[in-house]
Amino acid sequence: MASFLARQLGVMLLTMLCLTLIVFYLVNLEPNLRKLAISQTEMHATSQELEGWLVRNGYRRPFFARYATWLGIWPKQPAVDPATGAASPRFSYCDEPKAPTFSGVLQGDLGCSTKFRTKVANKLGAALEATGLLMFWVMALMIPVALAVGVISGMREGSRTDRTLSVISIATTSTPEYVSGVVLTIVFATWLGWLNGSAASATEGHLSFYNFTLPVVTVSIYGMGYVARMTRASMIEVMNAQYIRTARLKGLSFASIVLKHALRNALIAPFTVIMLLFPWLLTGVVIVEVMFRYQGFGQALVDAAGNNDIDLLLACSLVSVMLVLATQLISDIGYAWLNPRIRVH
């Protein structure tokens, strides 16, 4: 178990390193740097002024030196005025150091968001909190419904209930968030007026059924059918197992067979599926946050990418890759823990 964990953690670290390096390379492409310089300097800046801004803030230093600076294994340099040689902090709104210091991800410094003019940690913390809230409600809605639908349709394979629920599940998996979001908003916000088509007020702490239902339902729908399908398949497999037949022959009631014998074993596979669904939901969260104007992680990611906010973008990719890898690890371990027939080695 210990060596399994150590190997997994090693692979995780390597993946994170490779991935951030790729992102770092892409955001530092010449057109992207120019975009950053244009958004950070005043209107109508000449190309010389843009170049000057990039040089002054250290964007022209060697690629790997800058990556190492971001990691924290190379000292972070202050901005140096080429005329006077005086050192000043790079971005005053982030209280960056005046003298070269080691300050990177390893030291817990995620850098400075040029778009939001604040420390990345401040911006990201608030955004993650908001998204965490959204995710919590999504999970609270999606998992019970999906499991119930899957178990009900899987316990009598081929019945009318099963067919109806299966078609509904397939329909929800074919409805991406930007489609269900539009349809739900039209029906419940524009036509019926029951719910709010914008969750902007939810960001400011006024969370209510009125403004938060549509985003939560929209994210849940796409994943719900998928989990339900997997639960159904797992339930069918269990219901055909020998020990269920034995229980039936013993004359137990159908309800007791399902609840006492089948349910626990049928829920092992969906656990893995739900864990692996997290990264997939992330895309949905981005779409929904943009669509309903909810200031969370997804909105931050889109803003960062749209403005080439290098540090924020790197932090966002770090967070999401951590989420992906952590859920993978949990699903591996949890699967072994739930299923005594499998041992991690």
Add this chain to the structure above:
Amino acid sequence: MQFLSAGQIVLQSFVRLMPVWASLAIVLGLSLAFRKKLGLYGHVVQSPTGFVGLFLVGFWLFAAIFGRAIGLFDPLGQIAEMKDALPGAIDPHSGLPYLFGGDKLARDVFSRVIAGARIVLIIAPLATLLALSVGIALGLPAGYFGRRVDSVLSFLANLVLAFPIILLFYLLVSPGILETPIPCTLAAIFFAFPIALFSVFFVAGYRAQPMKHAIRLAATLLAGAWLFATFVFDADPFGLMRVSPSTLNIFIAVALASGPGIFRIVRSLTLDIKTREYVLAAQTRGESPWYIMLWEILPNARGPLIVDSCLRIGYTTILLGALGYFGLGMPPESPDWGTMIKESSRFMRIFVHPALPPALAMMSFVLGLNLLADAIREQSLRD
């Protein structure tokens, strides 16, 4: 301004779609009539889910084929009076109706949805095919050889899978990146896979029927060269097709996003199939590894791969829509469904009608593919 009544809108839309209904009736009728002789396909047509799936996919396929004949207006054309026109409004100049109304820029929603079908139905299946060839070309050796090859390839696949898709799209499909050599390099790598796959396929089978395979190999290389010139360098020697850099970029991004998933499936199928007797027999005969992979393992993995491809085209359509929704890659006036949803969702509180048709189009097409995949899986498990 004059309007058609609701009944007239339905009737006229039905009439406009006549070529689609006629083709659907012919194809589905023939399929049902000869279902006994059509093997698995016959069973799929006969099952209710399969029939509905085929109907929906066929509908959009024929809508894409006959697109120019169905649409009443130019999908990009603007008629100033028709701005935000409600469904059924009649254009005073031509006397023709905007069946589903006009959008914010006074374009006909009906014609745009039909024109969008063409874009979606060209890009999504082709990008899936590209991803499929990459996934097969890498998944087979990863599963067959195992060890180091598998570790490296699986690591790469997991790396891409760990990427949040939206971030990948923002980084790869931004307009700035077109100035860099990255899209072309990636395209060159990606399009090399199908060519290499087919070449190796024929070279490995060369011993059995030398003449036949030599001809096929030559044909592959010629077709591959044309494909390469057209897609990667946008320099079709015959001038038949033009692939703009931004379209190419979409191809690459979508293939990159769905390739690792296919890789994983092919890999696990290979791991399963390589322990079968016929593979062991081929190994004992001393066949080369590539012969075994491409001529013994791949044909036996086709069932799950066909089902997955069906689902995958739907997924690719969704990704394509997401690209459009975030305004990446496609030109802003493009009539593809994702861009249409984005454009109309901003004014959804006031005007509903431009948002609904593309949303329902996207939903029904993907639903059709998913139902079809489900029917194929069910029918193939039955035998």
